[in-house]
Amino acid sequence: MFDLFGILFPIVFFMVLGTFIMTIAKGLSTWNKNNHSPRLTVEAAVTAKRIHVTHHRHANAGDVSGAHGFTDTSSTKYFVTFQVESGDRMELSVSGPEYGMLAEGDTGRLSFQGTRYLGFERD
Template sequence: MFMEPNFLGTIFPLFFMLVIGLILFQVIRGIGEWSNNNKQPVLTVNAKIVSKRTKISRHSHASGNGHHHHSTSTTYFVTFEVESGDRMELRVSGKEYGLLAEGDVGRVTFQGTRYHGFERVASM
């Protein structure tokens, strides 16, 4: 007699393990970046802001009563060019993003990939 495999009993645990694995991967990666940043010196260097960008993430949350709630979050990035010509993109707060403009020249303070601040200098 032909027996049909129990796909729901097989696929659901695999899908659940995949989701848990992805969450754990993100947490471990975040802890690694945080730890690596803590080991780096805090540096302040002359820089120019060469670009700004945003990343918008959309989230959907299901509630117990069958309704879906949608939300978005925005991540802000600024690219700095240092005197050597190297560029680095740092994540900044929304407030900082609004205060900074492309073409601004000054001194950026950072620690690894962690942004600490930017101080404009008067252009000549």
């Protein structure tokens, strides 16, 4: 007998599990690479700023039909692009308060480790 659920469920389950494992592995790899990178401080200028907002809708009481309503949440990530003396640009993720303190055109000393933002000291 042909059982479609019996065939598709394991395939979808392992695809989701594989995606989850790959996401964790990529995060750990980036974390490890940053930890083994030297801490650098270079002259730089802020050339651009951007925000990435994601919206999420969750069903209340675990009821996906929405009979109990939904809870909407959002999360915001902040990014700043710095241009160093060599002309190279790098976009680094920063905290909200740090994002608010930086303005395009600011110059100073950028401290970073790999892709990890450590700070910016204005001239």
